[in-house]
Amino acid sequence: MKKWTPYLLVSPYILHFLVFVAFPVVFSIVLTFHRWNIISPMQYVGLANYEHLLNDRLFWQAVWNTLRFLMVHIPLQIAIALTLAELLNRTIRGVAFFRAAFFLPVIISGVVVTILWQQLLSFNSGVLNRMLTALALGRIAWLDDPDIAMYSIAVMATWKNVGLYTILFLVGLQSVPIQYYEAAELEGATRWQQFRYITFPMINPTIFTVVVLSTIGGFSLFVEPYIMTEGGPMNTTLSAVMYIYKQAFQYYHMGYSATLGFCFALIILFVVIIQRRYVEQEV
Amino acid sequence: MRLDWKIIRGYQLGLWCLLLVGCTHKVDSDRPLTFWCSNNAGEITFAKEFTTRWQKQHPGKPLRYQPIPEGQSSEEIILASVVGKTTPDIYANMWQGNVEMYAKAGVLIPLDTLDGFLDFIKLRCDSAVVREITSSDGHIYQVPWKVNPIMLFCNTRSLQQWHTPTPPYVYADYLKAGQEFKQDKNGDGYVDQWLGYTEVKAIWYQRLFNFYPLYLAASNGAPLIKKTADGTMEAAFDNQYAIEVFRFLQTLYKNDYFAKERLSATRDPFLAQRIATQFTGPWTVEFLDKFKDPGFEYGIYSMPVPGNHTGPVYTYGDPKNIVIFNTCPNPQLAWEFVKTLVDKSGDLRLMELTGQFPRRKEIDTDPYFAGFLARNPRLKPFAQQTRYIKGVDNCELIVEVFDIISQEYEACVIFNKKTPEAAIHDAAKAVNVLLKSE
Numbered sequence: 130m131k132k133w134t135p136y137l138l139v140s141p142y143i144l145h146f147l148v149f150v151a152f153p154v155v156f157s158i159v160l161t162f163h164r165w166n167i168i169s170p171m172q173y174v175g176l177a178n179y180e181h182l183l184n185d186r187l188f189w190q191a192v193w194n195t196l197r198f199l200m201v202h203i204p205l206q207i208a209i210a211l212t213l214a215e216l217l218n219r220t221i222r223g224v225a226f227f228r229a230a231f232f233l234p235v236i237i238s239g240v241v242v243t244i245l246w247q248q249l250l251s252f253n254s255g256v257l258n259r260m261l262t263a264l265a266l267g268r269i270a271w272l273d274d275p276d277i278a279m280y281s282i283a284v285m286a287t288w289k290n291v292g293l294y295t296i297l298f299l300v301g302l303q304s305v306p307i308q309y310y311e312a313a314e315l316e317g318a319t320r321w322q323q324f325r326y327i328t329f330p331m332i333n334p335t336i337f338t339v340v341v342l343s344t345i346g347g348f349s350l351f352v353e354p355y356i357m358t359e360g361g362p363m364n365t366t367l368s369a370v371m372y373i374y375k376q377a378f379q380y381y382h383m384g385y386s387a388t389l390g391f392c393f394a395l396i397i398l399f400v401v402i403i404q405r406r407y408v409e410q411e412v
Numbered sequence: 413m414r415l416d417w418k419i420i421r422g423y424q425l426g427l428w429c430l431l432l433v434g435c436t437h438k439v440d441s442d443r444p445l446t447f448w449c450s451n452n453a454g455e456i457t458f459a460k461e462f463t464t465r466w467q468k469q470h471p472g473k474p475l476r477y478q479p480i481p482e483g484q485s486s487e488e489i490i491l492a493s494v495v496g497k498t499t500p501d502i503y504a505n506m507w508q509g510n511v512e513m514y515a516k517a518g519v520l521i522p523l524d525t526l527d528g529f530l531d532f533i534k535l536r537c538d539s540a541v542v543r544e545i546t547s548s549d550g551h552i553y554q555v556p557w558k559v560n561p562i563m564l565f566c567n568t569r570s571l572q573q574w575h576t577p578t579p580p581y582v583y584a585d586y587l588k589a590g591q592e593f594k595q596d597k598n599g600d601g602y603v604d605q606w607l608g609y610t611e612v613k614a615i616w617y618q619r620l621f622n623f624y625p626l627y628l629a630a631s632n633g634a635p636l637i638k639k640t641a642d643g644t645m646e647a648a649f650d651n652q653y654a655i656e657v658f659r660f661l662q663t664l665y666k667n668d669y670f671a672k673e674r675l676s677a678t679r680d681p682f683l684a685q686r687i688a689t690q691f692t693g694p695w696t697v698e699f700l701d702k703f704k705d706p707g708f709e710y711g712i713y714s715m716p717v718p719g720n721h722t723g724p725v726y727t728y729g730d731p732k733n734i735v736i737f738n739t740c741p742n743p744q745l746a747w748e749f750v751k752t753l754v755d756k757s758g759d760l761r762l763m764e765l766t767g768q769f770p771r772r773k774e775i776d777t778d779p780y781f782a783g784f785l786a787r788n789p790r791l792k793p794f795a796q797q798t799r800y801i802k803g804v805d806n807c808e809l810i811v812e813v814f815d816i817i818s819q820e821y822e823a824c825v826i827f828n829k830k831t832p833e834a835a836i837h838d839a840a841k842a843v844n845v846l847l848k849s850e
Contacts, residue, residue: 166513166517167491168491168517169518253602253671253675262600273673275827359613359615360614361613361614362614362826362827379616379815380811
């Protein structure tokens, strides 16, 4: 009986893993070969869902939208977070206040932040457009112009998440031994050179972590476009996750939605592998 | 050792609990019938009143009512209850477009198999309604219950001030009214007074309140999809009516007669007189009468139509119907109760308590309802409109059909990226691909 004890102790987790992770993953893969609307019996369709996916213009547009979001969101996030971390890494008065202030948006509900920004960016009554009008610069359709909407969302998402990455970078910066900087200073290195040749290589693992985290976070973009634009205008803010959700819970195409999810997971995996190689080469 | 036994006992207890929960699901033919109603105050009062009356008259046939549980939407709750096999016996607020899906899944009772159903329905509704609610398999799974016709509300005093053409409108007059009424009142270079506003977002159900009622009005109530000779379904809206509706709406946006941006963050734009017209239903009447300023006057008219339009002006009725789920232990008894909700006295109480209209023929001329309409003259145009309303086509994929139309609507009407002809043709093509794939 005694030899079973460890197994019994880990069994709650194993059970949880089997029920809430392994089964859904396996079931989702099985679902990709079926047509199912939840309430009718499952119908085997072979590779029809995959065939449909290849010709689904909207899915590829949603993937492209998500990539466009990432192309703005990630560099912007890293640049701002790193700059803020550099500034917060100094011994200045009120640094604790600023650290808390920058972190505050991270802990505020995403829905609340999104609604707040929706008001800020409103064409007719938004604060931003009122300021532009006061400066005689004319209004901008931040969320209603197909060419701009996704970038507005990217800026908003950056504002929301930058505090978290600032803290991560701050931890990274504080782990760089001070002696390196002292030695560099003795050698006459400028601040930029210190950053370029000491800070940047030393915090590279943090940069990689931030890139991967914000990539995965960015790929799961949903709340912001769902609330602010509902995927519009003209599907330019329709994210891949939102499209998967739409197929599942608006049309009840569970099989096709699972296929989209499965393929999208492969795309994320591919992108993260590429990133990893690229960032490791950079190191 | 003792720890091992405690863990094993814990597991045993957990398993027993699971088994007990799993075994409790059985059909109990003696249980009270459950009736889910919508969760707005008027309908809860309506449900309470009728279940109380039923209990008094049938003490041996218990029936309980309950507002539909809270959720993001009633559709979501119903779907979850179907999946979990926890459906009510009777549900009174089913959107007509969802019925076909549930019917095909076999979770609804074919009501035409119940004694007295067909005779009753044929007395209450005209043959067009009976045709509309008949499923593709020939059975009827829903009781046509209530409607809220979408009509044109006009701020009559405001429009008169600007010397615009008077309603009811044909497209040309409505556009002229837009030209006259549109203003930049504060001189900042942007229009801040429009003829109207209707939701621009591409979410499918918004088309039920702009494109679809206008299409029905223009086409004398034509369907969006139809059955072909070989029994398959195909798009029926690739026609001049749909094209004209798209062109009409596109012109309204192109010329800034309608606001593109959401008019939020302030008072209701119709009451604030930032817009002079809106497409909406009878639920708006109570709101307007409650919050309007002194001297604010409005009228209710049929939807705008093309200049060459003849015959009655149809609109979308936003029908909500009653269904009986197959988990019901006694469908005949459930139908007997439903009958009390939709007979003449039930229909009158629905109007009195909710301000909504029963889907019954000749409400506007039936003396039985005359008193109510005399007391509520604002609702008279809706009562007259109930003669000429349509629901949605009986098709499992109707949501996707509307979604496809909605995508093209956005491209053509809102962003002017396509001609109306191309947009409608592309939508019809996509709908045909969709219908053939099923």
